Amino acid sequence: MNNTVNWLANPHSPHVRHWVDICQKIEDINIVIWHIHHKKQPCHFTANNVQMKCIVPSWLKFLPESFQYILLGLQLRVTKNQNLIHAHNTSGYGIAALLSGFRFGVTTYGSEIFSAQNKSYLYKLILQRVLKSASFITSTSSTMTSSLNNIFHIPNKQISTFSLGVASTFHFSHIERAKVRNALKLDSHDKLFVINRRVTPLYRTEQVLRCFMKAFKGESRFKLLVLAGDADPDYLALLRNKYQNNEITFKCEFLSQEELSSILSASDFFISTPKSDQLSSAILEGITCESVPILSNLASYAPVKKASFLVDNNNFEPSLTTTFLKLYKLSPEEYSETLSNCRELQVQFNIAHAANSYRHILLNYA
DSSP, rough: SSSEEEEOTTTTHHHHHHHHHHHSSTTTTTEHHHHHHOOOOOOOOOOTTTEEEEEGGGGTTSSHHHHHHHHHHHHHTTTTTOOOOOESSSSSHHHHHHHHTEEEEEEOOHHHHHHHGSHHHHHHHOOOOOHHHSEEESSSSSSHHHHHHHHHHOGGGEEEOOOOBTTOOOOOOOOHHHHHHHHOOOOOEEEEEESSSSGGGGGTHHHHHHHHHHHTOTTTTTTEEEOOOOOOHOOOOOOHHHHSSSSSEEESOOOOOHHHHHHHHEEEEEEESSOOOOOOOHHHHHHHHHEEEEEEGGGGGGGGGGSSSSETTSSSSHHHHHHHHHHHHOOOHHHHHEEEEEHHHHHHHHHHHHHHHHHHHHHHHH
C-alpha cells in the first residue's frame, strides 16, 4: 500500500479532524491535506503524519469558494503527484478531485446529498458526475447509501458503509463537568442544553431557539449553550442579535476536541434536529460524553433512538416545544434511565472499526 494519501479537505472541519484521528489507528500512513482559502484562522493538527498545503495563491483568496475548488483541481492536474486522492465532500472538494484527473474517492455529507433533490438540475448533474467517477465512496449510514442508490444510481459495490466511531478524545469527565459548570455559574439543579451542530438553517437553529424560549423563558434553571461551529455568519449574527439573553448563550470561537468534550460532559442534553442527516459523529460524541440527545425523528438516527428524546420532523416546532416541556417535568429517575441507555450504546461505536474499514479501502485502491 502506498503510504501517502492526498486529502482534499477543509482543515477547519470537525469531520476532517475525526478522520485524522481514525488514521492515527493505521500504521505507516501519511496524509497531505490540500485545501483552499476558507477565510478562517489556520487550523493546525497535532498529528505528526499530517501535512497541510494550499496551492491556491493567497492573492486569490477573495474568490468565492466555488471558483477556488475549480482552481485547486486544475492546479493539481499539472502536478506529478500520483498518490490516491480522497475528497472530503462531494460538491466542493469532490469537484476539485474530478478536475485533477487522478483516481479519487469521496466521503459524502448528508446536507449535500439529502438536499440534492431541492437544488438545481446543474447541481445534481455535477454531483452525479463526481460520484460516478469516484473509485470509492464512503457513507456512514444505510440511509445515505440508499440515497446514493436512489438519487444518483450509485451501485452498492462502489460504496463502503461504516460508522466513523468516536474519537478517543471524547469521554465523560466529572472534573471537566464541574469546571465548565462552575464557569457558567450553574449549580447541581440547573439543566444545561447544548446545540453542538452548525448554526445554519439546515439544522433549524432559529426554530430550536424559538421553542426553547417558549418553553423556558424566565426559568433560570434551564440554560442553552449554542456552539456556532462552521456557522453561516449572517444567520449567526441574526440569531445572536435576536436571541442572546440570560437563558441562551452563543459560543462562537473555534473549539478543540478537548474543549468540546468538556462542554458535552457539562451538559445534560444536546440537540441535533436537522431536516435531514446521517448518523453524525456529533451525536455519537454527545452520547459518549453522557449527555442525553434530543433528535429529529429521522430514519438515519434509528441506532440511537432508544437513548433519545425524539421530535416529529413533520410537525417540528409544536413537537419540540412539547419535548422541552416534558423535560421540564422529567424526574431524576427517568433521566437516569435514559442516560443508562446512552452508556449501553457507547460500546457500539469504536473508532478502531472505522480505521480497519478505511485501511481496507486504501489497500484496494491506493
